[in-house]
Amino acid sequence: MKQLITLIVSAIAIAGCGSGSSEGGADDQLTVGFSQVGSESGWRTSFTQAVQAEARDRGIDLKFSDAQQKQENQIRAVRSFIAQGVDAIVIAPVVETGWKPVLTEAKRAGIPVVIVDRNMALEDDSLYLTRVASDFVEEGRKAGRWLMEETGGDCDIVELQGTVGATAAIDRMTGFNEVIANYPDAEIVMTQTADFTRARGKEIMETFLRAMDPADICAVWAHNDEMALGAVIAMKEAGIDPGDDILVVSVDAVPDIFKAMADGDTNATVELSPHMGGPAFDAIEAHLRGESVEKLISVNGDLFTQETAAEEYQKRTAG
């Protein structure tokens, strides 16, 4: 018992010494709490790194919290940020619902909240400062348009959906379906959720290949690159040449997909811009200066194909 107490006391003493210098920043330095969904995909990691780099460049003290895909962890982190008295909070939500209580608390504490990436279902838009987001519906449309041009509108498509209930999955599906609805010979023949992960993408694709004759599948449409990469593995294992026998189109534009495209394994990807930190911090700084801020800031990405893939891959992995 005595030893334990000695240990605790010395631990406290050491920590006490170390903390003084590191925590004492300038008073006018901005402290922003950032609650991220997790680190489930390559895109998510680029997104986190982009926000962290942006904060460093601006001299913002960024408190980062990874929620490990759990809303309860996110709510806890946000409440910790509020208790800590940060200047602003940036949230990339796991799901759309359930944010009213904690955002009400932030509002009461006078802390502006910026929603990035996925959406939140909120009736009262005074609960947040602004939302920075990609136009997911447009991404789905871009992917759909490319595939329709490529196949002349005649294509039996299998779809790998993102996480059930996630905005990205719902909206990308909406945009894509909107486009192919104009082509009577284009049809989604099978669709299932693969949770935005590579492992599930492979698993579900294997199921698809067992369930129907691979020769009847014209294209794979994946709601993100990770699932597409998983599907590529499944197809190769089944002796099918992905990108040739079956076209592959996805969204996100993570570095790995450019390598796959350069190798001819997938065909096209729509970029989901990970650079949402800049606009979010711009909005926070404008708000703190007393300026008014738009309620929705859109970030848009382009479609990339095999032609530029090798070049893009080098560009993206060099930096």
Next chain:
Amino acid sequence: MIPARHAPVLVTAGLFAALFILGALQYDGFGTLRVFLNLFTDNAFLAVTAIGMTFVILSGGIDLSVGAVIAFTGVLTAVLIQAGWPLWLVFPLVLVIGGTFGAGMGCLIHFYRLQPFIVTLAGMFLMRGLAVVVSERSVPIEHSVYDAVNAAGVMLPGRAFISAQAIMLVIVLAGALILAHYRRFGTYVYAMGGNAESARLMAVPVARTTIGIYALSSFLAALAGIMFSFYTSSGYALAAVGLELDAIAAVVIGGTLLTGGYGYVIGTLVGVMLMGLVQTYIAFNGSLNSWWTKIVIGVLVLIFVCLQRIRIPTRAATGSARE
């Protein structure tokens, strides 16, 4: 000076105090009543689940279905409320469903002599599947009572807030303490975990107790599901994934022996609070990867399992640690 059987709980409480002081020295706003009370609010649903789990583990069993029961209860509650059902009907209904489900698992475990691990694993898949069938998408709850309860509570100086969640947790805790230490049911639970065979010889009603234990665990998980629906104002089929493991970890960190027969309900609460404090510390730090929470909990569980080996060499020597 200190009875050996209290040592695990005291070590956990000591670690809690040490981490709290450490955080208070390092970060502004950490060493406050507000942060302390936030732990009760933010972990109320986990603590209620873990209290139920304590009874299960004390009896020598395990319940892997609780996380899925929370999700199912949350989704069903949300869907029924949005369909216009009155709250006074919805809450008792989902609690009865939870309790009955647990009693069913208890029956299978006792009468068919099945492993609790397998039965509750099946229960977990069943409940998670049902939750997704009820609604794939997360269902928002728009109800004046929800807004009122979420706003209700006692505001103390320094923006410290005793929320309805925290009050509910304290009520459940009080009930569980009475049940474990001042009721015959508690005696039976400890006796079964100590030695199921001799418990039977000592005329412990094993069937009734086993069914009661799993019914209680699922009932409390359903209650936690309702609390979770308040916490997030919604029901989501993929909520509380893996929460059963957090609950088990909290029970172990709280000093309960995984093989049963030994431990305290209050220890579980301290275990949950310690886990919550680690999470808070990492959020305040802001540069540590939050996966460190898992690493710290893993190390703590390991330490406590080893500690139990050392402090309680033979159960026969210490006897029942009930009083």
